[in-house]
């Protein structure tokens with residue numbers, strides 16, 4: 001639960017316009033974590049308000065304040081998958097809604113906008129810093145609950161979201177008519193499940209077909225494909241920021257991967273190279289990740305939404321930096337450079 005004074009303080013905070021947080025708060029290059037941590041909940045409230053969602057869906061400000069504080073409490077503190085990641089992902093969804101005018105251009109409707117922002121905020125709730133395959137290998141409680149349907153962690157993230165919505169005074173959807181409520185929850189579920197990268201990889205062909213043929217908002221399948229693409233674009237958005245920020249984010253991801261690899265070794269299992277601090281050559285792994293996953297996402301976004309091209313360009317620039325790092329390290333014979341040192 002969150003305390004009354006915390007809620008009252010956040011609720012009373014005149015979140016005002018988003019410009020209070022930064023004059024570049026709505027710029028693609030803005031790095032949301034540059035805002036001091038204690039102001040992140042107020043910035044989330046400001047995003048809901050700025051998108052007109054508070055007014056449109058009759059959301060009580062104190063309910064929204066309690067909801068955001070409960071979500072923040074619902075995150076643990078692994079190196080990467082903590083509330084700062086959730087807040088950053090929600091901010092990128094806000095940037096896409098705002099800068100691509102997704103509602104104004106009728107690509108999405110208001111309910112989808114509310115679902116997208118809420119799904120981003122909740123999409124990694126209670127993450128432990130380990131992957132779906134680790135849940136199954138370690139026979140975790142979550143695996144016993146969800147492994148039959150796959151996307152173990154993502155199903156848990158959604159279940160946690162529903163728990164928070166069902167907590168007294170936290171249900172930001174309570175004023176929605178029953179049909180909209182059910183539809184919103186269904187979309188939030190689909191959006192959170194879409195952040196399972198293996199699901200994303202399985203719809204890449206359909207996404208490419210939609211991008212080349214053109215988005216048809218009248219087709220329900222296209223709308224769901226767009227939801228998935230927007231979620232992955234937001235989830236990976238650290239890689240679209242200036243080099244030092246995206247490099248720092250990658251460092252935190254590999255800290256999580258390597259501690260999982262250490263646990264796998266203790267369990268007597270062999271970790272994949274990406275998780276093994278003895279074997280991983282990070283610049284090469286990062287180039288692979290950008291080439292196989294991140295760049296195609298922002299390339300698709302760029303072809304669907306021309307205003308998104310600069311995001312793709314910055315991600316390509318970051319890939320060139322990783323390539324330079326790979327060249328330097330392999331000249332300096334990377335094998336003896338402790339793999340995590342490449343970040344210093």
Ligand SMILES: COc1ccc(Cl)c(-c2nnc3c(C)nc4ccc(C(=O)NCC(C)C)cc4n23)c1
Pocket residue numbers: 195196197198232235236239249250253274289293
């Ligand atoms: C969208 O969902 C997720 C979920 C979890 C994570 Cl950690 C990430 C994520 N966010 N930033 C990164 C960076 C900088 N590098 C990564 C390198 C590899 C992988 C990975 O999962 N590879 C295996 C897969 C292809 C089967 C994920 C990486 N990643 C995104």
Ligand SMILES: [Mg+2]
Pocket residue numbers: 123124153195196
């Ligand atoms: Mg996730």
Ligand SMILES: [Zn+2]
Pocket residue numbers: 085089123124195235
């Ligand atoms: Zn995430």
